[in-house]
Amino acid sequence: MVELTRLNGKTITINALLIETIENTPDTMISLVNGKKIMVLEPVPEVVELVQRYMQTVGLIGGTMKSLNSEGS
Numbered sequence: 001m002v003e004l005t006r007l008n009g010k011t012i013t014i015n016a017l018l019i020e021t022i023e024n025t026p027d028t029m030i031s032l033v034n035g036k037k038i039m040v041l042e043p044v045p046e047v048v049e050l051v052q053r054y055m056q057t058v059g060l061i062g063g064t065m066k067s068l069n070s071e072g073s
Contacts, residue, residue: 002050004040016051
């Protein structure tokens with residue numbers, strides 16, 4: 001989940017797994033897989049960074065996997 005700001009200043013939390021596209025119109029428009037569109041104040045690079053950070057924390061993209069055997073044997 002990523003926390004963003006709607007154009008009216010209110011916070012919205014979006015399921016990052018449902019994001020289909022992020023467009024840079026005058027504002028940032030996020031299209032979800034269910035067809036909903038959400039306009040937010042954060043610029044596209046910031047939204048992408050938040051989504052990538054979320055994906056790393058849940059282990060969906062590299063950089064967060066830890067070895068089960070910390071001794072290396």
